[in-house]
Amino acid sequence: MSSTKIHTESLKTELSEMLGKAYSPYSGVKVAAAVEYEVNGEKKVAYGVNVENVSYGLTVCAERSAISAAIAQGMTSISALHVMSNQEQAISxxxxCRQVVTEFMGQVDGPVMCVNQAGTEVWESTLGQLLPNRFDL
Amino acid sequence: MSSTKIHTESLKTELSEMLGKAYSPYSGVKVAAAVEYEVNGEKKVAYGVNVENVSYGLTVCAERSAISAAIAQGMTSISALHVMSNQEQAISxxxxCRQVVTEFMGQVDGPVMCVNQAGTEVWESTLGQLLPNRFDL
Amino acid sequence: MSSTKIHTESLKTELSEMLGKAYSPYSGVKVAAAVEYEVNGEKKVAYGVNVENVSYGLTVCAERSAISAAIAQGMTSISALHVMSNQEQAISxxxxCRQVVTEFMGQVDGPVMCVNQAGTEVWESTLGQLLPNRFDL
Amino acid sequence: MSSTKIHTESLKTELSEMLGKAYSPYSGVKVAAAVEYEVNGEKKVAYGVNVENVSYGLTVCAERSAISAAIAQGMTSISALHVMSNQEQAISxxxxCRQVVTEFMGQVDGPVMCVNQAGTEVWESTLGQLLPNRFDL
Structure with missing residues (x-):
């Protein structure tokens, strides 16, 4: 339905604003991510930014922050993942993060869309392409 | 101001409801956390739950999920941390998580409050007590 | 030189013995990994096992344990990665781990070989196949 | 027995040499750690260095690298932990890492010794002081 359609342009605007909230004093790299999901037929979006730590290994990427937020909001299955960064190129x-996405994205053709902040570099893929033969038990 | 006061009881009710959203198919342990913070004098709360992964090392605790959520909402400094779990005892x-809290909690006497779901086991501490002589550069 | 050739069969025997050292009281999954590398023309191998933690997110996989061990021994570039587990199927x-391997494996056709303990299930791949369009800055 | 006694001075020399093997192109911080343990009454030491990653969250600290190495060598219980860094101050x-140490160090008075590379700054503590009321299930 059009009323629940997620407009990609507005999503990009939101991601661009969120980049300012990234906490990355150590790398200077700012990343924002959006997880699209559906609950009872209604489309929803959860956002996240990268959160670094002085003990580098405790850093959480934007993608995983967004997934944590989505879970806390009731997400059970990811429809699509969007990633934006302040880097010149679109980063993947x-x-x-690919492993964590796969925990919640059933379909191997689930879309992963990456873009730079200017919107001039766009890179699209699918989960199956990004993490073939995924680890599972 | 009373209008912005965070009532601990309502916070416990919220945490108890959030336990149902924890994603912990591997351990069965459900944890929910709340981060209190202030933006422009207004008190706010961000929530998170634990999000496990088939590759155990990619698991994110509830406390760190809540911090990621708070950062995405504009948090710059944590006032208090609340933790609730479905375990019999209050878990710390x-x-x-202590290391990540310290990245955003300036005062060593910042409160950390832990409780079990029944509310019968309560354990309170401070960041300084939980992570003395914290790693920093 | 034949004197420095790493015999795959002896490597499998070594991995099989190392499975007993895996620390995995939470999952019961035992994994051992071997990293092949070269220093001054001499072939070497470093081993690792999975090391779990009561806080699941602090778990380290066997592959990354082996890489840490190799680094401590002076490794700068990985030639090949071998993985063995106590699971029925060969796990990837x-x-x-794919991201950490790529930090030290320059060639996209670097071999990744996975096998179950019985040696009856073998799965071979390359880094480029496992982590295409890898995240980098 | 004197023949198996671990001489602290030789341990410091070893740690100082290991600092050169740390992989830390992103932070420039070099850390080496030594885990002392006993197997069948014989004292042993395992070493590790920090191993960073372009995805910061996949970084492993020296302490955890050393513990992984010790586990792969058969360690079941840590007697003491030593940490050296290239920083001016002794870092804790x-x-x-405190959480991972506690997984393998039964006694709360287990020693943790930190020193800078010059050996001029020394800081000693115990596990119980560093991680009081540790998380456990």
């Missing part, structure tokens, strides 16, 4: 999710 | 934050 | 590295 | 283990 790291391996850790 | 793990060392990783 | 999780996304986090 | 981060919260994540």
């Amino acid at each position: 999710p790291c391996g850790a | 934050p793990c060392g990783a | 590295p999780c996304g986090a | 283990p981060c919260g994540a």
